[in-house]
Amino acid sequence: MTSSRYINPFLILLSVIAIFVACLLGTTPMAWGRVFTALIGQGNVTDSLVIWQIRLPRALAAFLVGAALGASGAALQGLLRNPLAEPGVLGVSATASLTASFVLYYGLIGAQTWLLPIAAIAGALIATTIIALAAIRTKSVVTLILVGVGLSSFAGAVMSLLLNLSPNPFSLFDMINWTLGSVANRSFEDIALAGPFLLLGFIILFLCRRGLSALTLGEEAASGLGVNLRNQRIYVVLGAGLATGAAVSLAGAIGFVGIVAPHIVRPFVRHDPARSLIPSALLAGVFLVVADIGVRLVPTQSELKLGVVAALFGAPAFIWIAMKRQGGGVGPS
Amino acid sequence: MRLKAVNITVLAPGATLVENASLVLEAGELVALLGPNGAGKTSLLRASLGLSKPAKGHVILGGDLVQALTPMQRARRISYLPQIRPLAWPNTVHDVVALGRYSHGASLGRLKTEDAEAVDAAINACDIQELSQRKTDTLSGGELARVHCARAFAAQAPLLIADEPVAALDPRHQFRVMDLLKNYVRNGQGALVVLHDIALAAKYADRFIWMKDGQIQAQGSPEETLTEERLAQIYGIKSRVDGSKVVVEGAL
Numbered sequence: 001m002t003s004s005r006y007i008n009p010f011l012i013l014l015s016v017i018a019i020f021v022a023c024l025l026g027t028t029p030m031a032w033g034r035v036f037t038a039l040i041g042q043g044n045v046t047d048s049l050v051i052w053q054i055r056l057p058r059a060l061a062a063f064l065v066g067a068a069l070g071a072s073g074a075a076l077q078g079l080l081r082n083p084l085a086e087p088g089v090l091g092v093s094a095t096a097s098l099t100a101s102f103v104l105y106y107g108l109i110g111a112q113t114w115l116l117p118i119a120a121i122a123g124a125l126i127a128t129t130i131i132a133l134a135a136i137r138t139k140s141v142v143t144l145i146l147v148g149v150g151l152s153s154f155a156g157a158v159m160s161l162l163l164n165l166s167p168n169p170f171s172l173f174d175m176i177n178w179t180l181g182s183v184a185n186r187s188f189e190d191i192a193l194a195g196p197f198l199l200l201g202f203i204i205l206f207l208c209r210r211g212l213s214a215l216t217l218g219e220e221a222a223s224g225l226g227v228n229l230r231n232q233r234i235y236v237v238l239g240a241g242l243a244t245g246a247a248v249s250l251a252g253a254i255g256f257v258g259i260v261a262p263h264i265v266r267p268f269v270r271h272d273p274a275r276s277l278i279p280s281a282l283l284a285g286v287f288l289v290v291a292d293i294g295v296r297l298v299p300t301q302s303e304l305k306l307g308v309v310a311a312l313f314g315a316p317a318f319i320w321i322a323m324k325r326q327g328g329g330v331g332p333s
Numbered sequence: 334m335r336l337k338a339v340n341i342t343v344l345a346p347g348a349t350l351v352e353n354a355s356l357v358l359e360a361g362e363l364v365a366l367l368g369p370n371g372a373g374k375t376s377l378l379r380a381s382l383g384l385s386k387p388a389k390g391h392v393i394l395g396g397d398l399v400q401a402l403t404p405m406q407r408a409r410r411i412s413y414l415p416q417i418r419p420l421a422w423p424n425t426v427h428d429v430v431a432l433g434r435y436s437h438g439a440s441l442g443r444l445k446t447e448d449a450e451a452v453d454a455a456i457n458a459c460d461i462q463e464l465s466q467r468k469t470d471t472l473s474g475g476e477l478a479r480v481h482c483a484r485a486f487a488a489q490a491p492l493l494i495a496d497e498p499v500a501a502l503d504p505r506h507q508f509r510v511m512d513l514l515k516n517y518v519r520n521g522q523g524a525l526v527v528l529h530d531i532a533l534a535a536k537y538a539d540r541f542i543w544m545k546d547g548q549i550q551a552q553g554s555p556e557e558t559l560t561e562e563r564l565a566q567i568y569g570i571k572s573r574v575d576g577s578k579v580v581v582e583g584a585l
Contacts, residue, residue, distance in 0.1 A: 270442070
């Protein structure tokens with residue numbers, strides 16, 4: 001099939017276009033020529049400021065967050081052999097934003113900015129580990145999703161408690177932003193802070209891609225093929241935890257992106273979990289950049305939150321995939 | 334290449350699954366492992382493959398302790414077709430067979446010449462050329478069984494362990510899969526196969542290993558070990574045995 005060869009170049013092109021368009025549009029519309037000259041460092045001071053300080057970092061943040069969630073989703077789906085697995089659905093994002101909120105709540109963020117990504121990643125790793133442990137104990141997909149729902153609910157409850165007890169309206173506002181998910185006002189410093197963790201997560205996930213393919217045959221056959229199951233689980237959990245945690249530290253909890261992108265990508269890569277990693281990341285990145293353009297353009301009194309918009313499209317898609325799955329009978333349910 | 338499992342004991346909480354069992358699998362022979370459900374066959378196989386660590390005993394595979402080999406090294410020496418064979422995604426047949434090359438470092442979609450040739454050879458051996466671009470969720474049980482065999486063959490390991498490869502197949506497809514295994518052995522490779530059909534085992538196997546209650550009860554050629562008494566003892570069935578002909582008359 002030729003489509004699997006062209007999907008990555010096509011999606012890279014789409015990503016570049018989406019990010020460029022994101023720089024084009026905004027409260028003060030800018031012609032594409034001005035955007036271009038500003039991007040290559042030849043524009044006037046105001047244009048350069050708008051592009052380099054506001055629009056480009058915001059678009060890049062949206063793209064990276066999407067890419068992290070897309071890759072994590074694709075990898076978790078491969079590991080658990082389940083098209084419904086995703087950082088948001090499995091409660092990983094919620095747990096990560098909870099631990100991030102703890103840092104915000106205690107105002108620690110003022111002291112050490114790097115505490116935020118560390119806290120988010122720690123939360124994400126805790127949640128992915130619980131999911132992976134549950135996956136060893138149960139073969140049932142439904143049980144796993146329910147564990148995720150439980151994690152999400154618990155994180156939500158503790159979150160509400162924090163909001164409830166919030167000492168001042170500023171941290172309250174910060175925390176609400178975190179649960180809703182947004183990339184507004186992100187700077188290159190924010191990206192630089194989350195970037196290394198994100199990259200490390202990507203690398204780890206990419207390195208264990210062959211094992212994800214082998215797991216198509218089930219765990220027993222995969223270990224017969226030569227997959228070290230224990231390491232495979234640890235690395236996928238670690239990679240997805242790092243990437244998701246970094247994404248949450250950048251944008252808060254954004255759900256469902258990691259489920260929709262791999263679902264669309266899979267038929268083009270012959271349903272191979274390994275080959276779905278990169279295109280899923282790219283497509284999810286494009287998806288969030290486009291959604292964020294929508295967030296900025298829709299004229300509402302207070303700006304829409306990216307996570308809300310993503311969920312508005314993603315949640316129905318999740319339901320649709322879940323219902324279609326019943327008839328398919330594919331996978332260990 | 335030779336697999337030698339020595340005095341294997343496998344324990345589970347509150348139960349002894351395998352007790353002091355030894356077996357040998359050599360290249361060039363097709364061995365049938367026979368025994369009722371719950372006899373400990375799969376537990377013995379998993380321990381022999383190094384997939385589980387036995388409570389007692391050791392396994393030597395091609396001169397090395399199996400536990401000392403990396404999973405990839407082990408997989409290049411012995412191929413494994415487990416009893417339960419789920420397929421999580423609707424991959425193409427060709428890609429599923431190509432997964433058999435995992436231990437040789439193959440990545441789907443970019444097979445090296447050597448891997449591509451092994452995959453083609455396995456596809457030809459199992460007569461599934463016309464299925465190779467089909468998605469696995471469109472195949473019948475008989476077709477899937479051949480696809481899984483091809484996957485196991487593609488590794489081109491000297492030895493193969495297949496756990497009930499013909500379960501739930503109609504008689505014709507049972508023969509077809511057994512023919513595939515027989516050809517595999519004729520090429521100088523060795524296969525250990527769990528079977529429940531005694532007549533089928535008698536037709537194809539060079540050697541029988543009889544197992545019950547976690548213990549190996551007897552080993553040897555079909556002529557020596559296939560007797561009415563044996564079937565009564567192992568399975569609790571009444572039968573008539575005439576050479577390699579077996580007629581099962583009912584439960585005892």
